[in-house]
Amino acid sequence: MSSQTLSVELSKDKMQARYTGEGGRLTTVAALQANVPAPSSVLCYYYEAFVVDRGMSSKIGVGFTSSATFKATSQPGWDTGSYGYHGDDGRKYSGSTTKGDDYGPTFGSGDTIGAGINWQRQEIFFTKNGNKLRTAFRNVKGILYPTIGLHSKNECVRVNFGQTQFVFDLQGHIEDERATHHEVVNRLPLSLSVSHDVVRRYLLHYAYAGTLQAFDKDASLLPCSLSPSALSPQASCVKGTANGEASSDPAWKPDGSGSRSGVAAGDAAVNVSMDSDVDMQGGDDPSDRRQQIDAASGSSFSDGCSSISSRSKCAASRRSSDDELTELALRHDVRRRICSGDLEGALAAIEISPLQLLADPTQQLELQLHLYSQMFIELVRRGDVSAALAYAQKVLAPLRSNLPEPLVHTLNDIVPLIAYQDPGASPLKHLLLPRQRESVADVANSAILIAAAAAAAAAAAAADSAKGFPEGGGGDDDDDDDSPVDMPSLQEGTLVSGLQAVLQHLSAVHTCAHTESGGYGEVFSLQKALLLAPSGQGG
Numbered sequence: 001m002s003s004q005t006l007s008v009e010l011s012k013d014k015m016q017a018r019y020t021g022e023g024g025r026l027t028t029v030a031a032l033q034a035n036v037p038a039p040s041s042v043l044c045y046y047y048e049a050f051v052v053d054r055g056m057s058s059k060i061g062v063g064f065t066s067s068a069t070f071k072a073t074s075q076p077g078w079d080t081g082s083y084g085y086h087g088d089d090g091r092k093y094s095g096s097t098t099k100g101d102d103y104g105p106t107f108g109s110g111d112t113i114g115a116g117i118n119w120q121r122q123e124i125f126f127t128k129n130g131n132k133l134r135t136a137f138r139n140v141k142g143i144l145y146p147t148i149g150l151h152s153k154n155e156c157v158r159v160n161f162g163q164t165q166f167v168f169d170l171q172g173h174i175e176d177e178r179a180t181h182h183e184v185v186n187r188l189p190l191s192l193s194v195s196h197d198v199v200r201r202y203l204l205h206y207a208y209a210g211t212l213q214a215f216d217k218d219a220s221l222l223p224c225s226l227s228p229s230a231l232s233p234q235a236s237c238v239k240g241t242a243n244g245e246a247s248s249d250p251a252w253k254p255d256g257s258g259s260r261s262g263v264a265a266g267d268a269a270v271n272v273s274m275d276s277d278v279d280m281q282g283g284d285d286p287s288d289r290r291q292q293i294d295a296a297s298g299s300s301f302s303d304g305c306s307s308i309s310s311r312s313k314c315a316a317s318r319r320s321s322d323d324e325l326t327e328l329a330l331r332h333d334v335r336r337r338i339c340s341g342d343l344e345g346a347l348a349a350i351e352i353s354p355l356q357l358l359a360d361p362t363q364q365l366e367l368q369l370h371l372y373s374q375m376f377i378e379l380v381r382r383g384d385v386s387a388a389l390a391y392a393q394k395v396l397a398p399l400r401s402n403l404p405e406p407l408v409h410t411l412n413d414i415v416p417l418i419a420y421q422d423p424g425a426s427p428l429k430h431l432l433l434p435r436q437r438e439s440v441a442d443v444a445n446s447a448i449l450i451a452a453a454a455a456a457a458a459a460a461a462a463a464d465s466a467k468g469f470p471e472g473g474g475g476d477d478d479d480d481d482d483s484p485v486d487m488p489s490l491q492e493g494t495l496v497s498g499l500q501a502v503l504q505h506l507s508a509v510h511t512c513a514h515t516e517s518g519g520y521g522e523v524f525s526l527q528k529a530l531l532l533a534p535s536g537q538g539g
Contacts, residue, residue, distance in 0.1 A: 011158075016052070029075050031072050038405065041521075042119065043523075047162070047172050048112050049115075051157055056155075060088075060149065061085070062076065062115050062126070063076035064145060064147055082147070087113070088397075089106065095416045096327060103136060113126060122139055130167040131168075132168065200212065207328060289498065313450055330448060333440070338374065341378050362402055369403060369411060372396060377417060
């Protein structure tokens with residue numbers, strides 16, 4: 001605390017003040033303002049003042065003032081932009097020396113008075129001896145400083161800004177505020193079908209087919225386009241744990257086999273199975289490998305509609321019929337292979353797909369970088385150093401000449417893995433964790449989605465042209481812009497699932513609300529919001 005008056009004695013630590021004046025007149029007040037304002041980037045700011053001695057009349061004021069209107073001879077609450085709770089009459093004041101309002105009990109020697117600002121609600125409240133009083137002031141804004149006012153002889157107050165434990169349970173109060181806010185959010189109506197659809201689209205977006213099957217089965221909403229006979233219970237590649245280590249699920253095996261996502265083995269006929277993985281080592285004929293992959297990922301997603309009614313619902317919900325299912329089968333197969341370390345099989349599956357993602361060595365450079373460097377990592381993981389070295393010279397070196405500078409740096413960070421005798425104990429050991437495979441699988445998944453969307457757009461444009469519509473017109477579409485659509489790059493990360501989009505919008509709304517409120521209150525944390533969600537409830 002700092003003082004601009006000679007009527008106050010401060011302790012050496014400047015946390016205790018004693019009034020030495022005679023008092024009695026309005027101009028003989030001694031006000032002490034903190035030299036640091038209350039931070040506004042927190043949910044709630046709070047401090048306490050312990051009344052060591054009430055003095056002659058307990059004319060003690062506790063509250064907040066602004067630097068612009070602060071006067072060393074005014075109680076907190078007497079001037080514009082200041083707020084105070086006074087001990088002699090228990091009234092609250094703001095911008096007035098005489099017209100205070102009834103508020104709380106009086107206070108004196110031995111009492112601890114707290115003053116807090118709830119920045120989210122933009123309210124000021126006070127406490128007495130650890131008990132919260134009702135809200136004192138609303139619509140509070142601006143830079144405010146903790147302030148104490150003394151006005152009768154021998155009054156003595158010691159302030160606590162958190163250097164010792166508060167009498168009031170501040171942390172409990174903050175948790176209650178957050179829980180109350182979350183409860184209000186949870187009371188908002190949300191259709192179960194909507195939340196189901198958001199999660200389902202996330203699983204579909206990342207081609208977690210086995211998890212998707214289990215999710216739909218559990219919700220009794222198994223769609224006919226993804227029938228049990230179309231999906232492999234073993235095919236889902238679940239993201240790693242928080243620290244990137246492999247899952248502790250006993251059914252999961254490092255080679256990618258085993259049941260995942262709560263789908264019991266033998267639940268249904270498996271068409272896309274781990275048994276159909278392609279062994280590309282040992283000089284197998286490429287045509288044989290392609291036939292194996294076609295059998296594994298081509299037409300395995302059957303229609304599954306057993307009635308006219310269900311078939312009509314299937315047709316209404318499909319985006320592009322067989323093309324969409326073929327694309328999902330490809331994404332599912334590629335993800336499974338990458339996550340199990342079968343990069344040969346993943347590369348072969350991508351190469352033979354109609355999307356031709358790897359046909360041009362000067363295109364899809366980010367996809368090439370991730371796939372080819374992961375192939376290099378898998379060779380190092382297997383301990384086949386000679387094969388890894390040959391692969392680096394034959395594949396990675398030519399690729400490097402086509403890469404832009406940022407991707408060159410990425411490649412340069414991976415190749416040194418081969419130099420370590422024990423890669424698993426090296427500074428680059430993170431490249432051997434499951435999350436590395438998962439990140440590569442995400443890149444491949446996004447590349448396929450982008451390419452499939454571009455192919456669908458081209459097919460639609462060709463169909464419109466054949467029907468006589470202007471190029472880029474699209475029939476009933478009123479948009480006359482016939483300029484080509486720029487597809488997002490993988491590095492831009494613009495291709496996200498519906499669930500991710502919802503979370504992004506949620507964060508954006510909170511950010512905008514925080515900005516609109518003048519930046520008061522704690523910054524929204526999506527992680528904290530999700531952790532606060534009660535078990536079994538959305539948030």
